[in-house]
């Protein structure tokens with residue numbers, strides 16, 4: 001049951017991963033490339049997360065299928081964005097809002113609860129990677 005609810009939540013999330021990629025490309029190809037790179041980088045941990053949740057529960061054999069479904073949901077988000085006017089106009093804003101909400105409500109409080117310097121250093125390294133990628137992508141245009 002926990003696996004099923006996690007799968008439903010992650011399917012919704014990965015659908016909007018796809019919406020973010022497609023709508024960012026519609027705004028500007030350089031932005032689309034940057035969003036694609038960011039989403040591509042977190043696909044592996046996303047797949048490991050859902051597979052682990054499924055394999056830890058009674059739904060052991062469904063781990064691989066659940067990870068594949070997340071990939072399909074991302075592709076569905078990309079394809080639907082091209083055909084649904086609401087997603088074309090508001091998809092990037094909704095995706096950005098959801099990402100900021102998750103970061104502010106879950107990730108940053110989690111990192112503040114840890115002692116030591118490794119988590120803050122990883123957070124700032126992520127910000128530096130973002131600015132490095134942005135600089136590289138801006139150089140392409």
Ligand SMILES: [Zn+2]
Nearest residue numbers: 013014017046
């Ligand atoms: Zn994602």
